Amino acid sequence: MSKEGIVNIRGKEYKTVALRVQEFRTEFPGHSLITDIIKIDDDQCIVKAMVIKDNVVIATDRKSTRLNSSH
Numbered sequence: 001m002s003k004e005g006i007v008n009i010r011g012k013e014y015k016t017v018a019l020r021v022q023e024f025r026t027e028f029p030g031h032s033l034i035t036d037i038i039k040i041d042d043d044q045c046i047v048k049a050m051v052i053k054d055n056v057v058i059a060t061d062r063k064s065t066r067l068n069s070s071h
Contacts (some may be wrong), residue, residue: 030054043067 005019015023024033031053038046044066051059 028053031058038062 003013005016005022006013007016008014021033024031028051031051034050034052036048036050038048040046044064046062046064048060048062050057
C-alpha cells in the first residue's frame with residue numbers, strides 16, 4: 001500500500017516534488033519558490049531554484065542531470 005506523496009524507488013521511499021512543495025508552503029508562508037531552466041539540450045538539464053521572501057532572494061541552488069544517464 002502506498003502513502004500519498006511517497007514513491008518507492010529501488011526499495012527506498014522518497015517524497016514527491018508535489019509533497020515537498022506543499023510542505024514548504026505550509027512551513028514557510030510568505031516565501032516563494034522560483035525555478036529557472038539554465039540549460040536544456042539532448043545531453044543535460046541544469047535548473048536554478050531560488051527561495052524568495054519580501055522580494056529578497058534568501059537561498060539559491062542549482063541541479064544538473066545528464067538526460068541519458070541510468071540514474
